[in-house]
Amino acid sequence: MAHISLVHIRRVIFDYGGWSLDCTTFLMPLVSRLSSLGFVYADGGKSESLKTEDGNGKPQQVLSEEQQERMVIKKPSFLEIISYTSFPAANMCGPFFEFKDYINFIEQKDRYTTIPASFKHTLLKLLQGFFFIGLCIILPNIVGIDEIAEKQFSDQSYLIQFLKFTLVCFSIRTTYYAAWALTDGSIGISGLSYNGKNADGTPKFDRIICAHPLTVETCTTPRDGISSWNTQTVEWLRHYVYNRLVTKKFDKTSATMMTNLTSAFWHGFYPVYYEFFFFLAILSEIGKDVYKLKDHFSFIPSPVSTVLCHLLILFSLNYAAAGMIVLDLDKAWNLYKRYYFFWHFVLIFGFIAFRFVLTPMFKKKSKKTKKE
DSSP, rough: OHHHHHHHHHHHHHHHOOOOOOHHHHHHHHHHHHHHHHHHHHHHHTTTGGEEOOTTTTTTEOOOHHHHHHHHOOOOOOOHHHHHHHHHGGSSSOOOHHHHHHHHTTTTTTSSSSOOOHHHHHHHHHHHHHHHHHHHHHGTTTSSSHHHHHHGGGGGGGGHHHHHHHHHHHHHHHHHOOOOHHHHHEEEEHHOOOOOOOOTOBBBBOOSOOOOOOHHHHHHSHHHHHHTTSSHHHHHHHIIIIIHHTTOOOOOHHHHHHHHHHHHHHHHHHHHHHHHHHHHHHHHHHHHHHTTTEEEEEEHHHHHHHHHHHHHHHHHHHHHHHHHHOOOOHHHHHHHHTTTTTHHHHHHHHHHHHIIHHHHHHHHHHHHHHOO
């Protein structure tokens, strides 16, 4: 992490605001794989005492079930580590995957004993990749990134601004979808993403999937949208940052904030990264509170609530990501300033309202109703 941080700093100094590919593209998944390997090997050292006794002489679980599944007891050889971190099918732009899955794949153990043909899965991913590459080429010609940062952009009607802004954000996402679809195909044809069979006997190749574009573009909860984007990195952050913090008695909100801070630090040192991941955490927490109180919003008809949730989440994600799109802090500041930082305040006050006003109030009403 220290090494990649130095490279990120160098990039900010010599290519500020640039979108050129450099070694950070390969170092970021390298950090996730090596850090996870460190954790699972450390967990393997606890395997001798998976159940110990606490101060009262009662048995306690040292590792969770997920940690037991992933733990590595035998120290990996240098060749195993290098082949894991440099696996050709997943070396273009990641993604992260577990060492336990990789070593079982190499040694043909567990689900990898017999791997069926993945032609259909691979062809589908190849076609998806070509489709998104086409969008990458076409959409920027309609509206470009720089246009939304220009002052003249705000002179247009709010509807036109919203449509163009949404289109720009989507066009940026298509560049990632294209790379991830091709990566999914390469991992699928290698067999590493094989995940057993469906109920009808057809093989599944979804053990390692970079993203679920359709879910991201149609999500109705922040959790669905976030977890379906760069899914393997989300898995890494969940298993090796969030879950480790929660088990150390951090409350879930603090763990979410610290996990997002880790993600921002991993991405680099543009100030807009930290703004984005902070508000992403805020949006995620609002989503949790709304879900807990969903019964109190049942008066809204289902089709209306679904469309409303989707539009609010899509706009929130696009708005928060606008800074990351323009990268430059001055451009991002001027962009948000033209709209008086309106949605920043909406998200902050929304979080305060749901967490400290509505949730306690509805809980109090529920308790009172139960007593009656």
